[in-house]
Amino acid sequence: MEEHNKDRIDKYLLGKMDPEEKVSFEEELKSDEMLAFEVEMARLELDGMELMIEEDLRADMESWKIEDKKEIQDLKDKDNKGRSGFLGIILSGIFILGLAIWFFNREETTETTGKQDEKFPQKEIKKVEPVDPVESYDPVEEEKKIQKEVPKTKNKQNIDIAQSEEDPQPNYIASAESAYQMPDFGTRLKQQMHSEKTKPVSAKSTNLSGFYF
Amino acid sequence: MIQSDSSIVASIKGTEEQRKEALRYFFQDMELRNSIIHYVHQNGGKMEDGEDVFQDTVILFDRNIRQDKFTFTCTLRTYFFAIAKWRWVSLRRKKENNTLEFKNEFIEGSQESPEAEVFENEKRDILKKAISSLGDRCQKILKWYKLDFSMKEIAEKAGLSSDQMAKKETYRCRERLKKVFMENQNYLEILQIKLPNGRA
Numbered sequence: 001m002e003e004h005n006k007d008r009i010d011k012y013l014l015g016k017m018d019p020e021e022k023v024s025f026e027e028e029l030k031s032d033e034m035l036a037f038e039v040e041m042a043r044l045e046l047d048g049m050e051l052m053i054e055e056d057l058r059a060d061m062e063s064w065k066i067e068d069k070k071e072i073q074d075l076k077d078k079d080n081k082g083r084s085g086f087l088g089i090i091l092s093g094i095f096i097l098g099l100a101i102w103f104f105n106r107e108e109t110t111e112t113t114g115k116q117d118e119k120f121p122q123k124e125i126k127k128v129e130p131v132d133p134v135e136s137y138d139p140v141e142e143e144k145k146i147q148k149e150v151p152k153t154k155n156k157q158n159i160d161i162a163q164s165e166e167d168p169q170p171n172y173i174a175s176a177e178s179a180y181q182m183p184d185f186g187t188r189l190k191q192q193m194h195s196e197k198t199k200p201v202s203a204k205s206t207n208l209s210g211f212y213f
Numbered sequence: 214m215i216q217s218d219s220s221i222v223a224s225i226k227g228t229e230e231q232r233k234e235a236l237r238y239f240f241q242d243m244e245l246r247n248s249i250i251h252y253v254h255q256n257g258g259k260m261e262d263g264e265d266v267f268q269d270t271v272i273l274f275d276r277n278i279r280q281d282k283f284t285f286t287c288t289l290r291t292y293f294f295a296i297a298k299w300r301w302v303s304l305r306r307k308k309e310n311n312t313l314e315f316k317n318e319f320i321e322g323s324q325e326s327p328e329a330e331v332f333e334n335e336k337r338d339i340l341k342k343a344i345s346s347l348g349d350r351c352q353k354i355l356k357w358y359k360l361d362f363s364m365k366e367i368a369e370k371a372g373l374s375s376d377q378m379a380k381k382e383t384y385r386c387r388e389r390l391k392k393v394f395m396e397n398q399n400y401l402e403i404l405q406i407k408l409p410n411g412r413a
Binding site: 053 | 236237240241271280281336337340352355356358387390391394404406408409
């Protein structure tokens with residue numbers, strides 16, 4: 001009986017009664033004090049239930065907030081990991097490339113060093129045994145060497161330069177004329193040139209600069 | 214995926230999982246959240262007030278949808294925003310302790326006096342105490358009952374053999390809650406509930 005009454009009360013409180021039923025129920029409430037009390041108690045119970053739902057939803061919202069933050073953080077971490085991974089790949093690539101360049105360079109150097117050895121074979125270094133200057137000195141041999149060298153120098157010193165035909169004084173003007181055809185500056189000029197040729201060669205006459213200009 | 218207003222309403226009235234998914238959809242709607250926070254900020258509130266209003270709105274929105282207060286005369290987003298506006302006006306009134314005129318065609322009982330607010334807060338505290346005295350199983354069963362789950366669904370969720378058993382269990386849990394109120398007469402006094410003649 002009480003259970004049935006509770007169903008009716010809930011129906012009224014939850015607004016599920018049709019208008020006619022609602023009117024008759026409210027009439028009943030006015031006259032039945034006990035029913036009115038039960039309605040108030042049922043209202044409290046339903047409010048209590050609603051409060052539980054509200055508390056649950058608030059807890060859910062807090063957890064959604066945390067999850068959202070976590071998701072955002074995960075996305076950021078993922079992004080950062082991706083970036084650092086990419087950076088790592090680039091750095092390791094650079095390292096490997098550098099290592100490869102160094103390795104091939106090293107091989108090439110070894111090869112060229114080998115070729116150079118073939119082209120320029122290393123000379124055998126002769127070992128020179130130290131000589132004791134006191135023991136190796138022979139005064140007789142030394143005297144012979146000096147006698148051989150002296151006459152050569154004496155002959156050179158006795159040569160008469162003026163009579164020598166080996167190194168005659170060169171005629172610079174003649175050689176210059178034969179090598180270079182003089183331009184025709186007129187007959188007077190030629191005559192002068194001729195007379196100059198016939199003059200004995202002196203150090204001063206070799207200076208022709210004043211003649212042309 | 215949630216698409217239309219009617220499907221959202223159906224989800225909120227549906228299973229526990231569907232309801233949570235639909236509410237989470239609204240909770241994660243950044244455009245809606247930002248517009249509410251902006252509204253609160255523009256109307257004398259802080260950013261934190263805006264965040265509180267948004268969360269309160271989710272709760273009121275859920276309750277109103279389940280109680281069939283949404284009549285499809287506007288979009289759900291408009292309805293949600295209207296609840297948020299009403300909520301901020303009511304919170305602001307509490308804070309400033311003065312009366313603001315605000316007419317809301319969607320919400321019933323939006324005109325709350327400061328005395329009513331005090332009463333609501335006291336009632337809330339008493340209800341919390343009463344609920345906490347119940348066991349976890351009873352709390353769950355009563356929550357499912359209020360979420361309008363059928364007795365068959367409650368039986369399945371609670372591991373009971375039949376819907377009749379679920380109904381009996383629900384009744385038993387309600388009686389236990391009622392007993393908490395009856396045993397604490399001061400609760401009834403604060404809540405202004407008079408005992409009928411012959412019951413003490």
